[in-house]
Amino acid sequence: MCPPRYFAVDYVINPWMDPSTPVDVDRAMEQWTILRDTYRDLGHTVEEVEPRPGLPDMVFAANSGTVIDGRVLGARFRAPQRAAEAEHFRRWFVEHGYRDLTMPRRINEAEGDFAWTGSVLLAGTGFRTDPEAHAEAQETLGVPVVSLRLTDPRYYHLDTALFVLSEATDTRQAQIAYYPQAFSPGSLRVLRRMFPDAVVAGTADAECFGLNGVSDGRNVILPLEATALADRLAARGYEPVLLDISELRKAGGGPKCCTLEIRK
Structure with a gap:
């Protein structure tokens, strides 16, 4: 995770961003800190990356890389405003002992668009x-990949329209939640075939x-307002934890955007 010390909405790279709307950095820090502390209270280890001035979106650390079995595929951003983040995160991985690291040649916004199901x-x-x-x-991570096409610009990353509830080495045992209207017809058929028991969000x-x-x-960490989804997850035996991420949402981010999951 990366604290939003320099958080701002100074440009527009997704439909949620509006530079004319005031941003409260202190409130963003408070919301981020509660998210971080919630992970720790649940027994998880949180590593922090030092933020850099002029890179207000570094808080969205999910875009920093994809880590599976200790292998790291770095990031390459589409928006020039975020391009410099990739090198800062690459250095963090190197400095923390991740030697099996590859920087991508193609544009790849990491866990923003990659979701690991366990298989x-x-x-x-x-x-x-x-x-x-x-x-x-x-090729880099050595795992099978299933492509899904997003069609609604409001859900510009996969992690705004889908997340994994429980991983499993057998795809049939993994569980996900997703929003059908964000996907192309073909991708929606793939999701329904692969995950017939998925939680479908409204x-x-x-x-x-x-x-x-x-x-x-x-x-399951969710935004405070996602009450219907929380109820569906509770009915499946999950424990929803609802948090306020309203300030971070002004830049088009939420709990997952702030969180890179490191799978060693």
């Missing part, structure tokens, strides 16, 4: 990550970034 890497495209980056991820939950959740297989 298959679901890979989004349509707005940010290049389709060719999916093959690059498969529009209200999608619009508050409810699909930008983080699950450890039991506890």
Whole structure:
């Protein structure tokens, strides 16, 4: 995770960003700190990356890389405003002992568009990550990749429209939640075939970034407003934890955007 010390909305690279809307950095820091502390209270280890002036979106650390079995595929951003982040995160991985690290040749916004199910890497495209980056991820990480096309610009990253609830080495045992209207017809058929028992979210939950959740297989971090989704997850035996991420949402981010999951 990366604290939002320099958080701002000074430019527009997704439909949620509006530079004319005031941003409260102190409130963003408070919301981020509660998210970080919640992970720690649930027993997880949180590593922090030092933020850099002039890179207000570094807080969205999910875009810093994809780590599976200790292998790291770095990031390459589409928006020039975020391009410099990739090198700062690369240095963090190197300094923390990650030697099996590859920087991508194609545009790849990491866990923003990559979701690991435990056996298959679901890979989004349509707005940010290049389709060719999916093959690059498969070669680099050595895991099978399934491509999914996003069609609604409000859900510009896969992690705004889908997240993994529980990983499993058998794809049939993994569980996900997703918002159907964010996907192309073909991609939607793939999701229904692969995950017939998925939790399907409604529009209200999608619009508050409810699909930008983080699950450890039991506890599920969600935005405060995602109450209907929380109820559905509770009915499945999960423990929803609702947090206020309203300030961070002004830049088009939520709990998952702030969180890179490191799978050693």
